[in-house]
Amino acid sequence: MAAEAIELWAKARYGVRILVVIVQQTFGGFLNFHPHLHVMVSAGGLRESENRWIHRLDWDERELMRAWRYAVIAFLAEALKKKVIKPMLFGKDLADMFKVQHKRE
Secondary structure, three states, X not given: OHHHHHHHHHHHHHOOXXXXXXXXXXXXXXXXXXXXXXXXXXXXXEEOOOOEEEXXXXXXXXXXXXXXXXXXXXXXXXXXXXXXXXXXXXXXXXXXXXXXXXXXX
């Protein structure tokens, strides 16, 4: 999902296909549970319409975070709709939480 969010952003922003490698890590340096992703992305991308490599892309962290947030919320909303996850978490309605998180900067 992380790779697809980044790929879709690059395609929409620059019209290019990029290379993405995602490595999931579950533990930190002190063997503490700390799940996170390591993301490696090519500096440029292939603009297939011109059959040309674009050497440098400007990566907008805010736009990428927005794309990632949207992907996660859409995934969880679909799981909620299909009743894969329960509608309440810690006494709060998940659908309301998704709306709040979607608007977040």
